[in-house]
Amino acid sequence: xxxxxxxxxxxxxxxxxxxxxxxxxxxxxxxxxxxxxxxxxxxxxxxxxxxxxxxxxxxxxxxxxxxxxxxxxxxxxxxxxxxxxxxxxxxxxxxxxxxxxxxxxxxxxxxxxxxxxxxxxxxxxxxxxxxxxxxxxxxxxxxxxxxxxxxxxxxxxxxxxxxxxxxxxxxxxxxxxxxxxxxxxxxxxxxxxxxxxxxxxxxxxxxxxxxxxxxxxxxxxxxxxxxxxxxxxxxxxxxxxxxxxxxxxxxxxxxxxxxxxxxxxxxxxxxxxxxxxxxxxxxxxxxxxxxxxxxxxxxxxxxxxxxxxxxxxxxxxxxxxxxxxxxxxxxxxxxxxxxxxxxxxxxxxxxxxxxxxxxxxxxxxxxxxxxxxxxxxxxxxxxxxxxxxxxxxxxxxxxxxxxxxxxxxxxxxxxxxxxxxxxxxxxxxxxxxxxxxxxxxxxxxxxxxxxxxxxxxxxxxxxxxxxxxxxxxxxxxxxxxxxxxxxxxxxxxxxxxxxxxxxxxxxxxxxxxxxxxxxxxxxxxxxxxxxxxxxxxxxxxxxxx
Numbered sequence: 001x002x003x004x005x006x007x008x009x010x011x012x013x014x015x016x017x018x019x020x021x022x023x024x025x026x027x028x029x030x031x032x033x034x035x036x037x038x039x040x041x042x043x044x045x046x047x048x049x050x051x052x053x054x055x056x057x058x059x060x061x062x063x064x065x066x067x068x069x070x071x072x073x074x075x076x077x078x079x080x081x082x083x084x085x086x087x088x089x090x091x092x093x094x095x096x097x098x099x100x101x102x103x104x105x106x107x108x109x110x111x112x113x114x115x116x117x118x119x120x121x122x123x124x125x126x127x128x129x130x131x132x133x134x135x136x137x138x139x140x141x142x143x144x145x146x147x148x149x150x151x152x153x154x155x156x157x158x159x160x161x162x163x164x165x166x167x168x169x170x171x172x173x174x175x176x177x178x179x180x181x182x183x184x185x186x187x188x189x190x191x192x193x194x195x196x197x198x199x200x201x202x203x204x205x206x207x208x209x210x211x212x213x214x215x216x217x218x219x220x221x222x223x224x225x226x227x228x229x230x231x232x233x234x235x236x237x238x239x240x241x242x243x244x245x246x247x248x249x250x251x252x253x254x255x256x257x258x259x260x261x262x263x264x265x266x267x268x269x270x271x272x273x274x275x276x277x278x279x280x281x282x283x284x285x286x287x288x289x290x291x292x293x294x295x296x297x298x299x300x301x302x303x304x305x306x307x308x309x310x311x312x313x314x315x316x317x318x319x320x321x322x323x324x325x326x327x328x329x330x331x332x333x334x335x336x337x338x339x340x341x342x343x344x345x346x347x348x349x350x351x352x353x354x355x356x357x358x359x360x361x362x363x364x365x366x367x368x369x370x371x372x373x374x375x376x377x378x379x380x381x382x383x384x385x386x387x388x389x390x391x392x393x394x395x396x397x398x399x400x401x402x403x404x405x406x407x408x409x410x411x412x413x414x415x416x417x418x419x420x421x422x423x424x425x426x427x428x429x430x431x432x433x434x435x436x437x438x439x440x441x442x443x444x445x446x447x448x449x450x451x452x453x454x455x456x457x458x459x460x461x462x463x464x465x466x467x468x469x470x471x472x473x474x475x476x477x478x479x480x481x482x483x484x485x486x487x488x489x490x491x492x493x494x495x496x497x498x499x500x501x502x503x504x505x506x507x508x509x510x511x512x513x514x515x516x517x518x519x520x521x522x523x524x525x526x527x528x529x530x531x532x533x534x535x536x537x538x539x540x541x542x543x544x545x
Contacts (some may be wrong), residue, residue, distance in 0.1 A: 029254035031346060036246050040121040044239045053231040054196065058188060061219045065111070066186060069200040071218040072105050072113060076204060095123055102126050108219025116176050118212050155242065169338075171201065171216045179203045179214035192525075195221045260289050264296060271300070302332070313483065317365055321358065328354040364500040379499070380512075382544055385429075385461055386411050386420040389454055392433045396441065396450075403446045407437060413456035420454060420461055421544045424512045429541075432508050434464050434539050435501040443469025443535065456543065463539040471520040471532035480518060481506045514541040 076098065102113050103126060115124040141295070175185055179201045186200045198219045203211035209451075230355040240278040270278045336343040393409040400407055414420050422429075440450045448468040455462050472480060479485055484499040515541050523531040 029250050033247060035251050037213060037243060040239055040243055047235055048232065054228040056226050056303050057228045058196060058198065061223050062186060065198045065200045065217055068111060069202050069215060072102060072217065073204055073215055075105060077102060090543055099124050110223060113216040114171060114216040116214040118180060120173065121174050175201050176214045180211050182211050182366050193222060196224045199223060257289060260293060264293060267442060272397050321361060324354040324357045360496045371504060377426050378423060380423050382421055382423050383426050384420055386424050386454060387388055388426060388430055389433065392430055392437065396437045400441055405441055405444055406449045407452065408449060409452045411454045419456050422461060423544055428508045432505040435505045439501060440465055440467035443467050460540050464535055466521060468534045470533050472518055509539055512541055514539060
């Protein structure tokens with residue numbers, strides 16, 4: 001697959017991704033939603049566990065069933081109304097009377113009441129449907145909810161469902177026999193595979209206290225399932241609504257965040273494609289997106305300025321190198337035509353001078369081109385500026401002896417050790433002061449003095465370098481810091497200066513958060529005319545504390 005096809009596919013995928021991002025469907029939104037929804041699901045499970053709706057409803061239903069069983073048992077006169085013996089089921093009149101009594105007591109409820117004789121035979125089976133005249137088969141199908149679904153599965157998964165035993169029959173024969181033996185029994189059963197019910201089986205006693213029958217009262221099939229399921233559905237619905245609102249809110253927030261980001265991405269892609277005139281669309285907002293857009297805009301402008309500076313620097317370098325190369329070429333072409341030794345000697349001097357000038361230019365250009373990278377790459381350190389100035393001034397005094405010059409140093413405004421400390425690149429700041437002192441000494445006449453004064457002020461240290469030269473023309477106070485600009489002193493010949501020293505010095509000082517500027521010193525006078533006493537270079541650097 002060619003690179004072009006790959007780029008097209010990647011661009012197509014990027015466009016599709018950006019289109020979804022505008023709607024809020026971003027990777028960040030998906031991850032955020034996953035975390036929030038996971039938290040909501042955990043909270044839902046804990047809520048269902050703590051609510052324990054089915055156990056709570058089952059306990060309340062069991063209490064009601066016990067009360068109902070006691071009421072029915074108290075209403076039945078066991079001695080007179082409950083048939084006994086093997087022929088008990090044939091006593092239709094008594095049985096019908098009991099059925100009528102029980103139907104009146106449980107009217108309006110879905111309870112199922114069964115009465116067993118002393119032999120265990122079922123005498124009465126009163127279901128809500130049969131009390132209304134329906135058949136027993138129809139009563140079993142009436143009001144039955146669907147089989148266990150998602151809600152029951154979820155509740156069972158949370159262990160919130162009551163522990164019940166499945167029952168194949170409505171009342172187990174062994175429970176009837178226990179009741180006939182005088183034991184009152186309450187239990188929970190699972191009818192139809194999914195409907196929990198409560199059962200109370202109590203003995204009916206004669207006047208002597210002997211069990212003569214067994215009464216079984218069972219709660220309705222929906223007495224537990226319906227209220228519990230309503231509560232569970234309410235909890236799940238509330239969490240479902242919350243989840244929907246979370247998804248909607250996340251998409252709205254994601255879309256609000258993604259739209260400016262998509263704009264920034266597309267602008268960055270246009271710039272990467274070579275459209276360098278594309279401006280970063282800043283977002284007028286106080287949040288992080290606005291800060292990001294403004295930071296990217298500032299970064300882009302800085303890169304544009306750097307590109308322009310590189311292009312300008314390359315043009316200036318070509319221009320500066322062209323001059324000595326032209327002179328060198330002319331001398332080399334003229335050399336074979338020289339007739340005398342004196343002419344050849346002068347041409348050799350020109351060739352050597354141009355070669356030295358090219359070498360100096362290349363060295364200074366190389367130093368200037370890697371200055372930014374070096375300042376950004378190397379870590380700054382804290383050091384005493386007074387110690388650095390002492391070492392530089394000492395070295396300059398040794399070099400100034402051939403012209404009987406002096407370089408003096410004075411420090412002011414510091415009371416404690418470390419007051420003149422700065423943070424920066426010690427080697428590069430040393431280069432600044434060496435360049436400035438070399439420049440000052442070149443304009444100072446023989447026997448003159450260059451003075452250096454370091455003074456601490458509130459928040460910065462000011463280093464002033466004064467020479468005794470002719471000063472600087474007012475219109476050149478800023479131009480002398482331009483690259484390749486040269487203003488030769490009387491002690492310098494053409495080509496001895498590359499014109500990069502002051503430009504490099506200002507670049508270093510600016511990188512340390514300081515400033516470098518030039519001015520003239522004047523003789524104090526009451527008249528309108530002022531006499532220049534020399535030039536002054538001022539370096540200001542921020543202090544450590």
